[in-house]
Amino acid sequence: MPHDGHDHSHDIPPDGWKNTGVRVIPGDSLDANTAQTPGMNRAAAINFARVGAQKIWAGTVHIHANAKTGAHHHGALESVIYVVKGRARMRWGEKLEFVAEANAGDFIFIPPYVPHQEINASTDETLECVLVRSDNEAVVVNLDIEPAEKPENVAWIDPIHKQ
Numbered sequence: 582m583p584h585d586g587h588d589h590s591h592d593i594p595p596d597g598w599k600n601t602g603v604r605v606i607p608g609d610s611l612d613a614n615t616a617q618t619p620g621m622n623r624a625a626a627i628n629f630a631r632v633g634a635q636k637i638w639a640g641t642v643h644i645h646a647n648a649k650t651g652a653h654h655h656g657a658l659e660s661v662i663y664v665v666k667g668r669a670r671m672r673w674g675e676k677l678e679f680v681a682e683a684n685a686g687d688f689i690f691i692p693p694y695v696p697h698q699e700i701n702a703s704t705d706e707t708l709e710c711v712l713v714r715s716d717n718e719a720v721v722v723n724l725d726i727e728p729a730e731k732p733e734n735v736a737w738i739d740p741i742h743k744q
Contacts, residue, residue: 604632611641621650621699629717638714642699643707644669649700652677652726655691659715662689662699667708670700677726696724 594601611624612631625631627639642662644650662669662683669683673691677698683689691697701708714720 601633606631608641615640621648623712634717636716638712638717640712642710642712644699644701644710645708646701646706647704650698652696652698652724654694654696654722654724655714656718656720656722657693657716658718658720659693660691661713662691663687663711663713664689665709665711667706668702669708669710670702671697672700673697675726696726 606626608626611626612628613622613624615623615625615628622643623640624642625638625640627634627637629635638658644667664683664685664687666685668685669687669689670680671683671689671691672678672680673695675696677696682702699708
């Protein structure tokens with residue numbers, strides 16, 4: 582038994598993890614053959630087909646300057662967006678009536694079934710993000726929603742960012 586008190590011998594594959602252990606996915610080899618939403622380019626890095634992921638999907642999202650996606654949701658999946666470069670404006674709600682912005686270094690959480698729209702708030706810089714979902718399914722349900730004329734601005738409030 583290992584020194585940590587747990588028997589891990591049942592977990593070791595015949596090749597000793599050589600081919601099924603840690604996987605590095607080069608940034609220039611992402612797979613764009615995944616569910617898409619108009620106005621956005623998604624590319625898969627981690628999913629079942631590529632690495633055998635059972636419970637998560639991860640990849641990149643690029644939204645061109647001054648562009649916005651169509652309204653959509655991701656079914657029962659939870660999504661996390663990490664803004665790498667640029668400024669993201671998120672709209673959500675039954676009529677996309679709520680709005681908040683996120684900058685490079687910020688995380689965005691999208692609960693299951695929430696209608697939303699990603700907007701690049703910059704007129705001259707591509708919005709670059711990393712996206713992680715709670716399942717390896719690439720679920721995207723595109724919606725036919727007319728955005729509200731004047732969305733309600735919602736401040737980012739959590740235990741760290743008090744209003």
